[in-house]
Amino acid sequence: MKPRINLFSTGYYGWEKEKSKFTPLLNDKPFPNNVLVSAATGSYLRRATNTQMARKGKEIRNPKTGQIIQFIQTRADTNGQFLELISTYEAHSKEPVPHYHPHQDEHFLVLQGELSVRLNGVMQVLQPGDKIHIAKNSIHAMWNSTSDKTVVSWKTAPAMDTEYFLELSTGLASDGKTNEDGIPGILQVALMMNHYDHVFRLAKPPFAIQKIVFGILTPLARLFGYKPYYQKYID
Numbered sequence: 452m453k454p455r456i457n458l459f460s461t462g463y464y465g466w467e468k469e470k471s472k473f474t475p476l477l478n479d480k481p482f483p484n485n486v487l488v489s490a491a492t493g494s495y496l497r498r499a500t501n502t503q504m505a506r507k508g509k510e511i512r513n514p515k516t517g518q519i520i521q522f523i524q525t526r527a528d529t530n531g532q533f534l535e536l537i538s539t540y541e542a543h544s545k546e547p548v549p550h551y552h553p554h555q556d557e558h559f560l561v562l563q564g565e566l567s568v569r570l571n572g573v574m575q576v577l578q579p580g581d582k583i584h585i586a587k588n589s590i591h592a593m594w595n596s597t598s599d600k601t602v603v604s605w606k607t608a609p610a611m612d613t614e615y616f617l618e619l620s621t622g623l624a625s626d627g628k629t630n631e632d633g634i635p636g637i638l639q640v641a642l643m644m645n646h647y648d649h650v651f652r653l654a655k656p657p658f659a660i661q662k663i664v665f666g667i668l669t670p671l672a673r674l675f676g677y678k679p680y681y682q683k684y685i686d
Contacts, residue, residue, distance in 0.1 A: 505614040505685070511621040515633035517544035517595070520617060526610035533608035540566070540595035540603070545632055547592045549654035557585040557607050559593070564601030568593045590654045615680055616647045622684030639677050641668035646679035 507528055510521045517540060524535040549569070559566070559582065566577040570591045577583060585591050595601040607613050620643075624633045634640065644653065645665040652658055 505618060511618060513621045513624045513633055515545070515624040515629055515631060516547065517541035520621070522614065525614055526612070529610060531610050533606050534610040534613050536605040536607075537562075538603045538605045540564070540601040542595065542598045542600060544595045544601075546594045548634070549590050549592050551588050551590045551652055551654060552585075552607070552650060553588055553652060554649055555607050555609060555611065555613070556587055557605065559583045559585070559606075560604040562602040562604055564595060564599050565597050566593055566601050566603055567596045611650050612647070613650045615685065616643070616651055618684045619643065619680055622681060638668060638672035638675060641665040642672040642677050642679055645669045 505522050505525045507522055507525060510519060512519045519539040519541070521537040521539075522535075523537055524533070526534055529535070546567070546569075559577075561577045561579050561581045563579055566581075568575050568577060568583060568591065570583070570585065571589055575583075593603075620633070623629050623635050623639065628639070629635045635643070641664070644651075644661060648658075648662075653661060656664075
């Protein structure tokens with residue numbers, strides 16, 4: 452079990468890891484659900500920077516990737532146990548970059564259409580009613596390669612702050628601050644990957660190299676005004 456960290460006076464929080472469950476701690480007590488506990492530097496430590504959260508029923512759309520996400524149950528609704536979403540992939544949505552989640556498992560159920568999945572290098576196509584479990588540290592990507600839309604039920608456990616990463620990624624794309632594949636510029640990417648590396652990591656290059664490169668670029672990104680979250684993207 453990772454030791455508890457009590458740094459409330461400096462605006463930090465601690466994560467207690469036990470039986471693969473993450474509990475945010477504030478003065479050795481669970482964080483209130485209406486407080487945003489942000490990402491983890493090192494292993495599970497980051498300054499809490501915001502007090503607002505995603506809400507049930509909110510819908511966000513990424514115009515570059517063709518993905519629409521509706522929040523069914525947020526971290527606040529489940530006390531951090533999981534995040535539940537409905538993801539709609541528009542026709543011929545783009546294949547995202549291969550990635551993995553170091554501390555979270557994902558569960559998908561296809562409700563409508565076909566879902567293309569590349570899991571650890573193996574390609575498969577899921578039909579309505581099919582389920583797939585993406586274990587933590589499994590490299591994957593999923594998209595819709597057909598001319599009809601695909602609708603998927605999506606659960607991530609534990610929730611951690613995946614919802615904020617999704618809101619940021621979608622918000623940047625909606626504001627035209629990404630390329631045609633929905634990827635921001637290198638300075639924004641460096642800040643995001645460094646800040647959210649406990650919930651999302653690129654498959655390549657190796658994580659150790661990412662930490663070095665993104666760690667070098669992060670101060671420069673902050674100097675130029677980039678942020679790991681933007682208030683207008685968060686409810």
